[in-house]
Amino acid sequence: MAACQAWKYRNVTPAAFRALQTLGKQKGISIPGSPSGSFSIKVAGLQVSFQYEWDGRSGSLVLSCVSKPPLLGCSTIKSFADKIVAEAGGKPA
Numbered sequence: 001m002a003a004c005q006a007w008k009y010r011n012v013t014p015a016a017f018r019a020l021q022t023l024g025k026q027k028g029i030s031i032p033g034s035p036s037g038s039f040s041i042k043v044a045g046l047q048v049s050f051q052y053e054w055d056g057r058s059g060s061l062v063l064s065c066v067s068k069p070p071l072l073g074c075s076t077i078k079s080f081a082d083k084i085v086a087e088a089g090g091k092p093a
Contacts, residue, residue: 002051004065004074008093009085012061016089017054023087038066043080046072061090 012020024031029041035056040049049067054060063085065077082092 002064002066003068004077006062006064007078007081009061009063009090010059010093012054012059012085012088012090014056016059017056017061020085020088020090023084027084043072043077048072048077059090060093061085 021031021033024039027041029039031037031039031052036051036053038049038051040047042048046069047067048065048069051064051066053062063081065074068074068077085092
């Protein structure tokens with residue numbers, strides 16, 4: 001069960017997905033190159049884990065936070081996700 005409600009994004013083209021991987025790498029986040037998968041990040045020393053499903057043809061990305069510390073709110077995590085996806089060219093759906 002997800003720790004937060006899944007977030008949906010649009011306009012995540014193949015170029016935007018590659019940009020998302022590059023931006024992630026710059027921030028210490030390793031986002032796999034496959035259309036679906038999982039990754040984890042550390043925020044202020046706290047581990048947050050995600051699963052994602054990306055459809056390059058439709059440009060849709062679904063991001064699910066599957067585990068997080070109780071002190072870290074879903075809205076804070078979503079704000080971070082929205083920002084990095086927007087920097088890569090995607091938009092909240």
